[in-house]
Amino acid sequence: MDLTTIKEVKRPESVDMVAWREGYAWLAGGTWLFSEPQLTIDTLIDLEQLHWPALQISEEGLDIAATCPIVELERFVAPPQWIATSLLNKCCHSFLASFKVLNTATVGGNICMSLPAGPMISLTIALEGIYTLWPREGSPRQIPAVQFVTGNHMNVLQPGELLRSIYLPVTALTRRFAFRRLSSTHFGRSTSLIIGTQDRHKDDLLLTITAATSRPVQLRFDQVPSTHELRSCIETTIPETLYFDDPYGTSAYRRHITYYYAEQIRAELAQKGAWA
Numbered sequence: 237m238d239l240t241t242i243k244e245v246k247r248p249e250s251v252d253m254v255a256w257r258e259g260y261a262w263l264a265g266g267t268w269l270f271s272e273p274q275l276t277i278d279t280l281i282d283l284e285q286l287h288w289p290a291l292q293i294s295e296e297g298l299d300i301a302a303t304c305p306i307v308e309l310e311r312f313v314a315p316p317q318w319i320a321t322s323l324l325n326k327c328c329h330s331f332l333a334s335f336k337v338l339n340t341a342t343v344g345g346n347i348c349m350s351l352p353a354g355p356m357i358s359l360t361i362a363l364e365g366i367y368t369l370w371p372r373e374g375s376p377r378q379i380p381a382v383q384f385v386t387g388n389h390m391n392v393l394q395p396g397e398l399l400r401s402i403y404l405p406v407t408a409l410t411r412r413f414a415f416r417r418l419s420s421t422h423f424g425r426s427t428s429l430i431i432g433t434q435d436r437h438k439d440d441l442l443l444t445i446t447a448a449t450s451r452p453v454q455l456r457f458d459q460v461p462s463t464h465e466l467r468s469c470i471e472t473t474i475p476e477t478l479y480f481d482d483p484y485g486t487s488a489y490r491r492h493i494t495y496y497y498a499e500q501i502r503a504e505l506a507q508k509g510a511w512a
């Protein structure tokens with residue numbers, strides 16, 4: 237849609253050229269920004285001209301620029317031992333109206349939207365990502381992905397602060413995983429998206445619960461818990477009020493699905509199968 241409040245679109249070659257003020261907004265893929273009126277915004281600052289390399293592989297892991305188009309992540313071919321990278325493709329196809337958003341939106345734009353159904357959030361938390369943030373003043377700071385989203389459409393970014401990149405460590409990329417997602421239609425918005433991962437040589441479990449709750453929740457177990465242990469850990473960690481409620485599912489339904497999928501993931505990763 238046309239954004240009638242926008243007076244200027246800036247295309248800086250460096251973010252240092254931007255003197256931030258109220259009314260400014262970073263523009264990534266624009267799939268959300270151009271989807272509804274933006275009455276408080278008068279200037280867009282396009283991140284595309286910064287030309288950050290989208291994906292950089294090293295022995296330590298994968299660096300994803302915030303401006304990396306989601307479609308590029310979907311096409312990424314990883315070293316074969318990075319078995320968890322199948323999750324990239326699964327999460328890239330976990331959008332409502334997948335193909336439209338997939339081709340234009342960016343990884344960072346999805347994370348900064350901070351919606352419960354943000355699949356790039358689910359992905360980067362499950363793969364133990366570290367986000368690099370660029371405040372408008374002061375030094376860059378790094379935070380674990382799991383600490384970034386604080387609620388529905390809420391996160392830790394300060395005014396003008398930029399998400400620069402996401403780092404996924406090789407230790408997470410080489411873990412086995414189990415993935416469960418529920419949406420009311422095939423290309424629907426996620427009602428629940430839960431991912432479990434496990435070290436191939438250990439008996440641990442890292443469970444990441446997203447979309448069902450207004451902010452992501454991660455549970456870490458040194459050993460795969462019993463059904464009862466898992467259930468009571470979820471009960472203690474997730475209060476009823478944290479389950480999200482919208483037209484894609486009531487909070488009671490999301491709570492039910494969380495237990496159901498978490499147990500499936502637990503049982504799947506408790507078996508040492510072909511991955512080991």
Ligand SMILES: Cc1cc2nc3c(=O)[nH]c(=O)nc-3n(C[C@H](O)[C@H](O)[C@H](O)COP(=O)(O)OP(=O)(O)OC[C@H]3O[C@@H](n4cnc5c(N)ncnc54)[C@H](O)[C@@H]3O)c2cc1C
Pocket residue numbers: 261262263264265266267268269270271283302303330331332333336337340341342343344345346347348349351352353354355393397398399400424425426
């Ligand atoms: C039909 C349709 C279906 C959708 N389905 C989903 C869905 O299933 N799940 C979901 O989560 N979202 C969905 N969305 C919302 C949105 O399109 C996606 O979240 C998308 O990934 C946003 O990415 P973008 O690059 O287009 O961000 P933009 O629209 O460009 O920006 C989104 C917000 O993030 C800010 N921003 C962008 N990049 C940065 C950065 N690097 N640092 C700081 N701030 C930044 C922008 O200022 C803006 O506030 C949907 C939208 C539409 C129109």
